[in-house]
Amino acid sequence: xxATIMHxxxxxxxxxxxxPRIERPTDAIIKLSATCICGSxxxxxxxxxxxxxxxxxxxxxxxxxxxVGSAVKTIKPGQFVVGSFCISDNTCPHCAFGFHSSCAQxxxxxxxxxxxxxxxxxxxxxxxxxxxxNAEMIPHLLAVSDVLGTGWYAAVAAQVRPGSTAVVVxxxxxxxxxxxxxxxxxxxRIIAMSRHxxxxxxxxEFGATDIVAxxxxxxxxxxxxxxxxxxxxxxxxxxxxGESMDQAMGVCRPGGTIGYVGVPHGVSFDGQxxxxxxxxxxxxxxxxxxxxxxxxxxxxxxxxxxxxxxDLVLPIAEVAEGYKAMDERRAIKTLLRVE
Amino acid sequence: xxATIMHxxxxxxxxxxxxPRIERPTDAIIKLSATCICGSxxxxxxxxxxxxxxxxxxxxxxxxxxxVGSAVKTIKPGQFVVGSFCISDNTCPHCAFGFHSSCAQxxxxxxxxxxxxxxxxxxxxxxxxxxxxNAEMIPHLLAVSDVLGTGWYAAVAAQVRPGSTAVVVxxxxxxxxxxxxxxxxxxxRIIAMSRHxxxxxxxxEFGATDIVAxxxxxxxxxxxxxxxxxxxxxxxxxxxxGESMDQAMGVCRPGGTIGYVGVPHGVSFDGQxxxxxxxxxxxxxxxxxxxxxxxxxxxxxxxxxxxxxxDLVLPIAEVAEGYKAMDERRAIKTLLRVE
Numbered sequence: 001x002x003a004t005i006m007h008x009x010x011x012x013x014x015x016x017x018x019x020p021r022i023e024r025p026t027d028a029i030i031k032l033s034a035t036c037i038c039g040s041x042x043x044x045x046x047x048x049x050x051x052x053x054x055x056x057x058x059x060x061x062x063x064x065x066x067x068v069g070s071a072v073k074t075i076k077p078g079q080f081v082v083g084s085f086c087i088s089d090n091t092c093p094h095c096a097f098g099f100h101s102s103c104a105q106x107x108x109x110x111x112x113x114x115x116x117x118x119x120x121x122x123x124x125x126x127x128x129x130x131x132x133x134n135a136e137m138i139p140h141l142l143a144v145s146d147v148l149g150t151g152w153y154a155a156v157a158a159q160v161r162p163g164s165t166a167v168v169v170x171x172x173x174x175x176x177x178x179x180x181x182x183x184x185x186x187x188x189r190i191i192a193m194s195r196h197x198x199x200x201x202x203x204x205e206f207g208a209t210d211i212v213a214x215x216x217x218x219x220x221x222x223x224x225x226x227x228x229x230x231x232x233x234x235x236x237x238x239x240x241x242g243e244s245m246d247q248a249m250g251v252c253r254p255g256g257t258i259g260y261v262g263v264p265h266g267v268s269f270d271g272q273x274x275x276x277x278x279x280x281x282x283x284x285x286x287x288x289x290x291x292x293x294x295x296x297x298x299x300x301x302x303x304x305x306x307x308x309x310x311d312l313v314l315p316i317a318e319v320a321e322g323y324k325a326m327d328e329r330r331a332i333k334t335l336l337r338v339e
Numbered sequence: 340x341x342a343t344i345m346h347x348x349x350x351x352x353x354x355x356x357x358x359p360r361i362e363r364p365t366d367a368i369i370k371l372s373a374t375c376i377c378g379s380x381x382x383x384x385x386x387x388x389x390x391x392x393x394x395x396x397x398x399x400x401x402x403x404x405x406x407v408g409s410a411v412k413t414i415k416p417g418q419f420v421v422g423s424f425c426i427s428d429n430t431c432p433h434c435a436f437g438f439h440s441s442c443a444q445x446x447x448x449x450x451x452x453x454x455x456x457x458x459x460x461x462x463x464x465x466x467x468x469x470x471x472x473n474a475e476m477i478p479h480l481l482a483v484s485d486v487l488g489t490g491w492y493a494a495v496a497a498q499v500r501p502g503s504t505a506v507v508v509x510x511x512x513x514x515x516x517x518x519x520x521x522x523x524x525x526x527x528r529i530i531a532m533s534r535h536x537x538x539x540x541x542x543x544e545f546g547a548t549d550i551v552a553x554x555x556x557x558x559x560x561x562x563x564x565x566x567x568x569x570x571x572x573x574x575x576x577x578x579x580x581g582e583s584m585d586q587a588m589g590v591c592r593p594g595g596t597i598g599y600v601g602v603p604h605g606v607s608f609d610g611q612x613x614x615x616x617x618x619x620x621x622x623x624x625x626x627x628x629x630x631x632x633x634x635x636x637x638x639x640x641x642x643x644x645x646x647x648x649x650d651l652v653l654p655i656a657e658v659a660e661g662y663k664a665m666d667e668r669r670a671i672k673t674l675l676r677v678e
Contacts, residue, residue: 093567093568093569093592094569094592094593094594097572097592097593097594098594099592099593099594099617101617102593102594102617105562118399137376157619161340217428227434229432230432230433230547233436245610253432253433253436253438254433254436254440254441254623254627255433255436255437255438255441260614263611264612264613264614265610265611266606266610266611267610267611268608268610269570269607269608270607271584271603271604271605271606271607271608272602272603272606274608274620275599275601275602275622275624276620276621277602277623278438278441278620278621278622278623278624279442279621280496280620281613281619281620281621282617282618282619282620283613283614283617284593284614284615284616285614285615285617287594288519299522303484331461
């Protein structure tokens with residue numbers, strides 16, 4: 001088959017690779033219903049994080065199971081499944097504690113920007129629907145796999161509670177999903193920091209009550225103004241750069257919580273500053289598996305339409321253009337059609 | 340009157356100073372029933388944190404009100420009171436949110452190693468008992484003012500819950516109070532890290548179920564062993580040095596929480612490391628005022644005896660020896676008798 005390989009920064013190709021096959025008895029092979037490009041795929045694309053040699057790209061996926069290994073007990077061929085970008089056994093103490101992204105057997109998914117993919121630890125990682133979903137549900141279910149799951153985790157880690165005030169730093173796809181999550185979790189006020197008209201519009205659609213276009217000290221001052229000088233209980237940091245983390249720190253109230261889901265690049269914290277500012281913090285790769293059943297239900301019941309975050313749809317053969325469009329910020333997030 | 344002045348590292352004197360007086364209408368003057376020396380007083384004593392010129396020492400206090408300013412409404416002369424080392428108005432949004440140590444009008448108490456002291460924002464800062472307590476209650480009530488309140492906050496910030504496993508890093512007075520707090524909050528297992536026989540004994544008395552004498556990688560390995568390879572849900576970091584923070588990080592499970600109350604000295608965190616380790620963190624100067632009524636009740640009802648942490652009692656005129664004994668680790672914590 002053909003699949004997406006990144007050879008070097010800026011060099012993504014859709015090219016022939018060996019078909020995926022069962023390698024371990026706990027594996028499953030799925031035929032993807034659709035796949036997509038993640039903001040984190042842009043780190044190596046932009047040369048910000050390094051990679052050794054060509055890499056099989058793609059870790060967001062949903063589709064139909066075509067084959068399972070001999071040790072797979074609950075997942076069956078023919079089922080429609082969604083999985084997390086974090087592979088997990090769902091039985092170890094870390095999974096039992098809700099932190100599947102620290103699973104004792106954990107690994108990161110790869111190779112999902114392709115028509116078929118191998119999913120390790122299938123029983124632990126995949127969640128099946130009762131029936132095959134309609135085509136129009138696919139983008140929404142695909143979004144659950146990472147971008148919504150990660151935005152959701154940002155809101156949960158930031159302890160968003162009914163009636164509380166949340167600030168979302170970052171208007172990328174994850175930030176927009178963070179807005180949706182905060183709204184679903186009942187936040188009374190959701191302030192999205194965004195400078196782009198199309199993203200502001202989507203943020204409002206997902207539940208943002210206020211938009212702040214200013215950044216840096218001005219952005220902090222504006223949010224202080226909106227919160228009677230206090231700051232927000234919950235801040236979702238959805239970027240991972242030093243500036244965005246400073247922004248998150250600056251708008252959080254003492255005793256408030258920052259949930260950070262952007263992989264930090266060049267970010268460090270001074271212990272004494274953190275101490276006296278009294279910010280609670282929790283970050284990490286999202287334990288999406290914890291949220292999958294709930295989020296899939298919300299999608300299937302029509303309560304949420306996270307797939308609206310895909311504003312560019314391309315056939316997977318044009319994956320290189322998908323990366324380019326996201327890199328140049330012409331697209332928020334690219335869905336890749338798989339035939 | 341005479342009071343405690345630190346002139347330079349290692350140079351503490353009990354010498355004549357002007358009597359404290361009402362400076363602002365919200366002040367109260369109290370006659371101290373006892374006072375004590377804090378672990379944090381050793382930072383300037385050891386020259387680790389700098390100070391400009393002579394400083395009035397002491398921020399832990401309880402005693403009888405002798406005079407109040409014209410704007411003081413609830414606190415009355417003749418009442419026995421305990422206050423926090425953090426002065427707070429108890430009405431601003433930060434106090435209302437339980438973070439009195441970030442009070443909009445906040446300041447740090449000073450000058451309490453003396454027979455009389457001025458307490459600013461008396462109505463917000465002080466909590467009065469219904470009756471004058473017996474003499475034997477004084478050490479326990481004094482402990483509430485900072486050392487117990489801070490250990491308690493470490494346990495609350497670390498999210499100690501009934502049945503959970505807590506590790507306490509640091510066997511100083513605050514660490515020992517952290518053990519007591521974790522026990523009162525219902526932790527099922529409390530592992531105290533301590534190498535000193537007398538402190539181990541006190542830790543057990545306060546509720547420690549396990550003692551780990553090893554440090555560094557060996558200490559981490561030992562605690563992993565005690566927790567089936569998982570680590571602890573809650574870690575109380577009660578020191579503030581790089582090594583103790585590394586220890587706290589190392590023994591905390593993914594998704595677990597570190598409550599850190601030792602003022603960090605030379606501690607910094609790498610964002611990416613913190614992200615992938617998935618530790619929740621909350622630290623800061625303890626908002627003791629939040630806990631005062633509850634902790635004073637526990638003391639007065641005889642449920643806890645935090646004053647056991649004082650293993651050296653001196654007349655206040657011998658305060659210099661009190662500092663020396665703590666600096667040389669001959670004493671855990673020195674209570675100063677005030678006549």
